[in-house]
Amino acid sequence: MSAPVLRVQDLAVHFTSDTGGILSRRERLLKAVDGISFDLNPGETLGIVGESGSGKSTLARAILGLVEPHRGRVLWMGEDLTKLNPDQMRHKRKEMQIVFQDPIASLNPRMTAGAIIAEPLWTFYPQMERLQVEERTRGMLKMVGLLPNQINRYPHEFSGGQCQRIGIARSLVLNPKLLICDEPVSALDVSIQAQIINLLRDLQKKLGLALIFIAHDLSIVRHISDRVMVMYMGRSMEVAEKAALYRRPLHPYTRALMKSVPVPDPKLERQEKDVSWLKGDMPSPYNPPRGCVFHNRCPYLVKRCQADVPALRRMENGDWVACHRAEELDLSI
Amino acid sequence: MALLDVKNLRVSFDTPEGVVHAVNGIDFELSQGETLAIVGESGSGKSQLVMAIMGLLAENGKADGRAVFREVDLMQLSPHELNKVRGREIAMIFQDPMTSLNPFLTIEQQMTEVVMHHQKLGRHEAVQHAVEMLRAVRIPDPEERIRQYPHEYSGGMRQRVMIAMGLLCEPDILIADEPTTALDVTVQAQITHLIGELRDKTHMAIILITHDLAVVAGICDRIVVMYAGKMVECGTVDDIFYRPQHPYTRGLLASVPRLDRDADLDLHAIPGNPPNLLSLPTGCSFRDRCVEAQEACKSVPPLWRDELGHMSRCVNKIPGGRQVNKADDDSAGAKEGESE
Numbered sequence: 001m002s003a004p005v006l007r008v009q010d011l012a013v014h015f016t017s018d019t020g021g022i023l024s025r026r027e028r029l030l031k032a033v034d035g036i037s038f039d040l041n042p043g044e045t046l047g048i049v050g051e052s053g054s055g056k057s058t059l060a061r062a063i064l065g066l067v068e069p070h071r072g073r074v075l076w077m078g079e080d081l082t083k084l085n086p087d088q089m090r091h092k093r094k095e096m097q098i099v100f101q102d103p104i105a106s107l108n109p110r111m112t113a114g115a116i117i118a119e120p121l122w123t124f125y126p127q128m129e130r131l132q133v134e135e136r137t138r139g140m141l142k143m144v145g146l147l148p149n150q151i152n153r154y155p156h157e158f159s160g161g162q163c164q165r166i167g168i169a170r171s172l173v174l175n176p177k178l179l180i181c182d183e184p185v186s187a188l189d190v191s192i193q194a195q196i197i198n199l200l201r202d203l204q205k206k207l208g209l210a211l212i213f214i215a216h217d218l219s220i221v222r223h224i225s226d227r228v229m230v231m232y233m234g235r236s237m238e239v240a241e242k243a244a245l246y247r248r249p250l251h252p253y254t255r256a257l258m259k260s261v262p263v264p265d266p267k268l269e270r271q272e273k274d275v276s277w278l279k280g281d282m283p284s285p286y287n288p289p290r291g292c293v294f295h296n297r298c299p300y301l302v303k304r305c306q307a308d309v310p311a312l313r314r315m316e317n318g319d320w321v322a323c324h325r326a327e328e329l330d331l332s333i
Numbered sequence: 334m335a336l337l338d339v340k341n342l343r344v345s346f347d348t349p350e351g352v353v354h355a356v357n358g359i360d361f362e363l364s365q366g367e368t369l370a371i372v373g374e375s376g377s378g379k380s381q382l383v384m385a386i387m388g389l390l391a392e393n394g395k396a397d398g399r400a401v402f403r404e405v406d407l408m409q410l411s412p413h414e415l416n417k418v419r420g421r422e423i424a425m426i427f428q429d430p431m432t433s434l435n436p437f438l439t440i441e442q443q444m445t446e447v448v449m450h451h452q453k454l455g456r457h458e459a460v461q462h463a464v465e466m467l468r469a470v471r472i473p474d475p476e477e478r479i480r481q482y483p484h485e486y487s488g489g490m491r492q493r494v495m496i497a498m499g500l501l502c503e504p505d506i507l508i509a510d511e512p513t514t515a516l517d518v519t520v521q522a523q524i525t526h527l528i529g530e531l532r533d534k535t536h537m538a539i540i541l542i543t544h545d546l547a548v549v550a551g552i553c554d555r556i557v558v559m560y561a562g563k564m565v566e567c568g569t570v571d572d573i574f575y576r577p578q579h580p581y582t583r584g585l586l587a588s589v590p591r592l593d594r595d596a597d598l599d600l601h602a603i604p605g606n607p608p609n610l611l612s613l614p615t616g617c618s619f620r621d622r623c624v625e626a627q628e629a630c631k632s633v634p635p636l637w638r639d640e641l642g643h644m645s646r647c648v649n650k651i652p653g654g655r656q657v658n659k660a661d662d663d664s665a666g667a668k669e670g671e672s673e
Contacts, residue, residue, distance in 0.1 A: 051517040052488065159606040189374040190545050194588045194602035217518050219590040223600050246592060260522040262547035264589045266570045269551030278519050281487045
């Protein structure tokens with residue numbers, strides 16, 4: 001097997017915020033990402049799943065150097081990106097691009113589709129011939145399933161799904177080797193979500209991209225990922241091969257996420273009336289629970305979970321899990 | 334008799350680009366204790382339909398048709414008269430729990446305002462009632478938390494507060510416009526479950542608006558599927574999920590990613606984009622995205638209805654279906670200068 005293109009090692013991003021009045025002022029620490037490690041192989045898709053506040057977007061930003069990590073390393077082709085200065089990092093970003101969640105807000109409404117897609121080319125290759133840029137832009141439009149003659153249209157003339165296609169074209173125009181998609185379909189209609197997922201799948205195969213696909217829903221991720229990482233409160237709960245994860249999740253949180261996915265089948269849904277497998281809300285990130293961060297919502301809680309933080313450890317089948325009881329629990333779906 | 338009877342409801346908007354017909358002749362009935370889902374994509378008119386019933390259209394919007402609630406046509410009421418119905422007999426909760434609450438007021442101030450206005454309760458009683466409601470939607474320590482501000486609540490808790498506010502005056506109808514779309518899947522499951530439970534307890538009728546059929550599978554009785562301002566299919570929940578007739582409904586069902594299906598296959602997508610109401614195709618509005626489109630789809634499709642009330646608007650006849658009398662149907666065909 002070839003060497004990973006991306007290695008993330010013990011990455012942590014902490015934010016501080018001031019609270020209290022002028023006199024009682026104190027700093028609060030929020031560990032948005034708290035020691036995440038994973039490898040990404042060339043041409044591989046890693047799905048990252050978690051609820052809002054789990055730190056998945058912050059993780060993506062930290063990998064791209066858009067927020068400064070508190071500790072840890074991001075090795076891109078063996079080079080530690082956290083050690084680069086802003087100018088060096090800017091050049092690295094040619095190779096690593098991102099697609100954002102809100103397809104409409106992430107496009108400048110005063111630029112045409114063509115100008116939006118071509119902008120990275122002008123930025124990184126200012127000497128490029130005008131004709132060449134236009135040809136490449138038209139090629140990109142075609143590649144993402146838009147018509148080359150839509151090049152002069154403005155974002156408001158496109159639907160949400162089409163805007164997301166423009167966002168994808170912009171991120172691929174520089175031929176990156178890594179693409180991070182941060183909830184690219186969450187804002188779209190169900191019928192259109194599938195179009196974008198299928199497009200990303202095709203493009204990834206065609207271009208041999210390494211892909212990180214972030215979502216809050218395990219069902220979408222399943223259609224595009226080779227492996228899946230489940231995050232909760234800044235930590236990685238489970239990293240597993242897709243087939244194994246969906247057949248037999250190792251972490252109770254993964255199972256809870258799977259059980260939450262609504263099934264378009266009234267008979268099955270009526271049976272699944274019991275929602276006791278996931279109690280309450282995510283605790284405040286300023287005040288995470290001691291021990292396992294999931295323990296106060298976990299149906300399989302034992303004493304140990306409240307005292308010791310479970311380490312992310314490797315199981316026999318090669319998958320990773322952070323649960324004290326992973327061996328004894330059978331969470332098969 | 335139906336609790337709410339909507340007949341030939343139309344909504345149009347005057348825009349600089351022309352008149353947009355957002356809702357094009359919708360009929361439906363809602364009975365006591367029934368949960369009706371209205372399903373469709375962006376641009377299907379599902380939200381504008383209920384906004385029109387509630388008299389909440391934007392200024393450039395115009396509605397006509399009838400929406401008879403307890404023998405009163407809501408469409409004929411003055412804003413003042415509507416205010417007595419809204420919030421008391423018909424309550425509505427919106428999609429975004431973050432922006433539906435006033436950030437400057439405590440939950441207590443916002444909740445008591447409703448009951449003190451509608452039910453003329455005193456301050457103390459109003460607070461007690463609000464606390465009870467918060468307990469019913471499972472807000473922990475409601476006596477304490479009611480004094481907090483919205484930002485101190487999580488997204489799921491804010492939506493529960495919205496539901497609690499909707500239920501304060503024990504409405505006959507609760508209208509929920511995409512109540513779980515902005516929430517995480519885990520919270521979404523809790524909220525839909527909660528809505529179902531409260532319905533069973535109070536026997537109120539519910540209209541649930543959503544773009545995701547899977548979300549309503551477990552809790553609704555009947556479903557209206559809308560496309561480009563028209564009802565394309567309507568039936569019981571089992572009709573829609575197990576015997577869908579309209580190609581659009583079938584497409585919507587197939588595009589839901591399922592954990593119990595093969596993940597290596599491509600996801601089924603409905604081709605094309607949500608309808609642009611300014612440039613709809615003639616005849617069937619769905620025909621440019623329909624995999625089964627044929628020549629006949631260029632004229633206005635007939636509406637079929639079987640004996641049990643399952644309806645579909647498509648050139649394809651439904652099993653046991655009879656074409657609904659033209660007079661009962663909408664007049665869209667005549668309006669578009671076409672006849673059958």
